[in-house]
Amino acid sequence: MSDANAPKLSPVEGHKSESRYLRGTLPEEIADASLDHLSDANKSLIKFHGSYQQEDRDARKARAKPGVGKAYMFMIRLKLPGGKLTPEQYLALDDIAGEFANGTLRLTTRQSIQFHGVLKGNLKATMAAINSTLVTTIGACGDVNRNVLSCPAPLPDPTRKQMQELCDKVAVHLAPRAGMQSYHEVWLNGEPMKFGDDAAVNEPIYGKTYLPRKFKTAFSLPHDNCTDILAQCLGFLAIIENGKPVGYNLFAGGGQGQTNSHPDTYPLLAQPVGFIEADEVIAAAEGICKLFRDHGNRADRKRARLKYVMKDWGVEKFRDCFYRDYFSGSRRAPREAPITGLDLHHGWQSMGKAGGGSGEPAGGSPTLEKFFLGLSVENGRVKDEGSLRMRSGLRAIVTKYKPDVRITAQQDIMLCGLTMADRAGVDSMLNEYGIPRPETLSQVQRWSMACPAIPTCPLALTESERTMPGLVDQLESVLNDLGLGSELISVRMTGCPNGCARPYQSEVGIVGRGGTKYTLYIGGDSFGRRLNTEVQDSVPMDQLVPKLAKVFAAFASERTARESFGDFCTRIGLAKLKELIGAS
Ligand code: SRM
Ligand code: SF4
Numbered sequence: 330m331s332d333a334n335a336p337k338l339s340p341v342e343g344h345k346s347e348s349r350y351l352r353g354t355l356p357e358e359i360a361d362a363s364l365d366h367l368s369d370a371n372k373s374l375i376k377f378h379g380s381y382q383q384e385d386r387d388a389r390k391a392r393a394k395p396g397v398g399k400a401y402m403f404m405i406r407l408k409l410p411g412g413k414l415t416p417e418q419y420l421a422l423d424d425i426a427g428e429f430a431n432g433t434l435r436l437t438t439r440q441s442i443q444f445h446g447v448l449k450g451n452l453k454a455t456m457a458a459i460n461s462t463l464v465t466t467i468g469a470c471g472d473v474n475r476n477v478l479s480c481p482a483p484l485p486d487p488t489r490k491q492m493q494e495l496c497d498k499v500a501v502h503l504a505p506r507a508g509m510q511s512y513h514e515v516w517l518n519g520e521p522m523k524f525g526d527d528a529a530v531n532e533p534i535y536g537k538t539y540l541p542r543k544f545k546t547a548f549s550l551p552h553d554n555c556t557d558i559l560a561q562c563l564g565f566l567a568i569i570e571n572g573k574p575v576g577y578n579l580f581a582g583g584g585q586g587q588t589n590s591h592p593d594t595y596p597l598l599a600q601p602v603g604f605i606e607a608d609e610v611i612a613a614a615e616g617i618c619k620l621f622r623d624h625g626n627r628a629d630r631k632r633a634r635l636k637y638v639m640k641d642w643g644v645e646k647f648r649d650c651f652y653r654d655y656f657s658g659s660r661r662a663p664r665e666a667p668i669t670g671l672d673l674h675h676g677w678q679s680m681g682k683a684g685g686g687s688g689e690p691a692g693g694s695p696t697l698e699k700f701f702l703g704l705s706v707e708n709g710r711v712k713d714e715g716s717l718r719m720r721s722g723l724r725a726i727v728t729k730y731k732p733d734v735r736i737t738a739q740q741d742i743m744l745c746g747l748t749m750a751d752r753a754g755v756d757s758m759l760n761e762y763g764i765p766r767p768e769t770l771s772q773v774q775r776w777s778m779a780c781p782a783i784p785t786c787p788l789a790l791t792e793s794e795r796t797m798p799g800l801v802d803q804l805e806s807v808l809n810d811l812g813l814g815s816e817l818i819s820v821r822m823t824g825c826p827n828g829c830a831r832p833y834q835s836e837v838g839i840v841g842r843g844g845t846k847y848t849l850y851i852g853g854d855s856f857g858r859r860l861n862t863e864v865q866d867s868v869p870m871d872q873l874v875p876k877l878a879k880v881f882a883a884f885a886s887e888r889t890a891r892e893s894f895g896d897f898c899t900r901i902g903l904a905k906l907k908e909l910i911g912a913s
Pocket of ligand 1: 381404406436437438439440441442443469475476545560583584585586587631634709740779780781782785786787788827828829830831
């Protein structure tokens with residue numbers, strides 16, 4: 330195609346290219362106390378720094394009348410490869426939540442933490458406070474490799490240990506370089522940077538215009554897909570022989586987001602590209618990233634994801650291009666390694682005597698057995714509300730027992746490195762602060778997730794996080810009445826079709842359509858192996874549970890032995906599902 334016929338680049342491409350490696354005029358606009366929000370160009374750029382400009386949507390109506398404009402505020406997202414934090418870091422972040430944000434920490438579906446409600450005047454102090462804990466935010470958002478996921482469980486297992494180490498290395502390797510220097514200038518009073526003209530030297534992987542869009546990477550295990558690897562742009566699935574990792578199946582081209590007004594956008598599962606050895610992981614990650622950089626769509630941001638390169642080319646052409654132009658290792662077929670499970674890592678579990686996944690003694694005697702405790706955090710929101718004082722309780726436990734903290738990709742938290750002697754004390758503190766032990770929660774609650782949506786997300790069409798608890802209560806009651814209370818059924822909800830809680834992979838997906846209406850998806854898989862199917866659009870909120878109850882009743886009476894809910898729904902098919910819920 331000649332240049333004259335080349336599609337017009339999206340405006341964000343201009344913002345990136347003119348930004349001087351993500352600097353833009355951020356230092357000037359951040360310093361200007363007369364501004365309560367940023368210009369459009371800096372609003373795009375600040376995402377690369379780990380922050381989004383938002384508004385308090387709850388305040389919109391009240392502020393419209395007196396014409397005082399939007400209540401601007403910022404969300405800040407950390408970059409935490411594998412979701413790991415020291416106790417000191419956790420406590421410092423908890424302080425930041427109280428001092429600068431809305432008093433909550435929001436655990437995310439990518440093993441990270443978000444702060445909401447930070448005012449522009451406090452942005453720089455908040456960023457400085459985060460960095461002073463040796464946690465960064467650069468590349469948590471923006472058109473670069475995002476937070477890299479890895480199973481966080483510190484189990485005495487060489488595969489998890491290797492994956493966690495590789496996860497850290499990939500995160501470092503794919504971090505912006507010149508962009509990092511701009512980050513220092515903007516937030517940490519670093520020297521103003523002077524860059525030469527050669528983008529390939531300044532930003533060797535990304536160049537001057539970075540990637541066409543976000544890029545997401547995860548490590549996972551066939552028997553424990555707790556990072557939902559098939560939803561990722563790039564996935565490394567460990568191949569295990571005789572209990573040891575022998576390499577990885579490389580997956581590419583997964584993603585969830587879709588847009589109602591763009592029928593050529595849809596969720597897709599990642600496809601197997603090939604088998605690589607552990608020492609090829611970094612080169613393969615760089616190769617897939619560069620393939621996306623060069624072949625991703627830079628004109629239409631709705632289709633600017635790696636999944637559409639995979640879909641439009643097909644896996645054979647994708648493989649040919651990757652092995653020919655972006656990877657010098659041997660071309661080897663993926664190994665046979667089906668995904669067979671997903672562990673939420675809830676409850677007390679032994680880390681062994683050597684400190685589990687870290688490979689280091691967890692402190693104290695190397696012969697003392699250590700434990701981790703996985704806790705379910707409702708929709709990832711660490712807060713104090715009524716008798717459930719999750720934030721204060723976690724703070725008190727971390728202060729007293731100093732466990733390492735890990736965040737899961739299912740919006741939950743793990744306290745690691747505790748001794749047998751600590752356990753009774755921790756359990757009693759859970760009781761004191763009203764924090765439920767996961768085994769006392771219903772299956773549907775433990776296996777549910779919801780995205781933040783209103784009031785912080787500007788893209789939300791409906792509520793999600795705030796309505797999910799009520800919905801889960803109703804589902805619990807229906808499932809108990811049908812004798813299905815102990816059945817594993819995953820339910821995920823989002824306030825729009827972007828799919829931040831990965832709702833298209835769960836057995837029940839509830840996706841905001843507008844007002845109080847949702848699109849109902851049924852038939853995925855609790856282990857993230859299959860996409861579900863749209864069964865009815867625009868279902869009023871109050872009809873969701875009654876409709877689902879009809880499918881649950883059919884499942885209770887017609888399932889075959891050991892058949893899961895998702896498998897049952899797939900077997901009976903879309904027409905029958907529609908008939909059951911009364912969809913036309
Ligand atoms: Fe997301 C945009 C929240 C994981 C797909 N996501 C957003 C924004 C930043 C809204 C915006 O662009 O202004 C949301 C901020 C809401 C708020 O108030 O906090 C937001 N996404 C989240 C989080 C916090 C949801 C959660 O419940 O935890 C997750 C943060 C992850 C992190 O720590 O990095 C989050 N987002 C995801 C995932 C799941 C994943 O990565 O495994 C997806 C689906 C996978 C994928 O990327 O396809 C996801 N988010 C999107 C999309 C759709 C992208 C697309 O290709 O269509 C958007 C919209 C966009 O980028 O324009 C989006
Ligand atoms: Fe916002 Fe939509 Fe993501 Fe929910 S799914 S956080 S509403 S972008």
